[in-house]
Amino acid sequence: MMIIDQVRTYYSTQLPHTTAALEDPESHFQQLAEQISQRVEQIVTRLAAEATTPGQDFLERVGTLNTVRAQALEAALAELLYVMPPEIEDDPAPSATERDLLVMQQEERAVDQRMDMEPGSPEAIEWDRRYPHLVEEVNWMLADHEELTEAQKREQLAQILERQDAARAHRQQ
Incomplete structure (x- = not known):
C-alpha cells in the first residue's frame, strides 16, 4: 500500500x-x-x-x-x-484526566523512541526540539546513577516529573 x-x-x-x-x-x-x-x-x-x-x-x-x-x-x-x-465518535469528550493520561502515554512512547536514537544525531536533535520538556528525563535516564540509593533515584525522578507537569500546564495556558 x-x-x-x-x-x-x-x-x-x-x-x-x-x-x-x-x-x-x-x-x-x-x-x-x-x-x-x-x-x-x-x-x-x-x-x-x-x-x-x-x-x-x-x-x-x-x-x-x-x-x-x-x-x-x-x-x-x-x-x-x-x-x-x-477520534472516537460515540464517546463523550474525554475528561481532563483522560486527556492527560493520553498525553503521558504518547510522551512515554516518545521517550522510548529517543532512548534508541544516537546522541547528537539529526533525529535526536529534532526530537529534543520537539519535546524540550522531556529532554531532562532522557538525559537522566542515559546517565549513570549507580552511586545513588533507590530513594534518591525516586526523588530525582519525581522532581523531573513535577517539572514536566509544570511545563505541560504552562504550554496549555
Whole structure:
C-alpha cells in the first residue's frame, strides 16, 4: 500500500472530524505522505549502514534492506501520522484526566523512541526540539546513577516529573 493511501485511510477512518475540517484534504494527505517518505529515507539511510554487513550475498542483502525499510516505515508512521490519536465518535469528550493520561502515554512512547536514537544525531536533535520538556528525563535516564540509593533515584525522578507537569500546564495556558 502506498503511503498516501495509508494516510488517507487513517484520516478517513480515525480522524473524520479533522478530515472534514481540512480545506483541501488531498493536498494535506500528499504533503504528509511526502514528509513520511522523507523520514523513511532518513531512517533507512541510518539503519542500512548498521544492518548490512560485508560479505552478505545478494538475497541476504535484499532481505536485510527490505526489513530495514519496513522498520523505517513503521517508525515514520508512528512519528508523523499515528501520533494523532483516533477520534472516537460515540464517546463523550474525554475528561481532563483522560486527556492527560493520553498525553503521558504518547510522551512515554516518545521517550522510548529517543532512548534508541544516537546522541547528537539529526533525529535526536529534532526530537529534543520537539519535546524540550522531556529532554531532562532522557538525559537522566542515559546517565549513570549507580552511586545513588533507590530513594534518591525516586526523588530525582519525581522532581523531573513535577517539572514536566509544570511545563505541560504552562504550554496549555
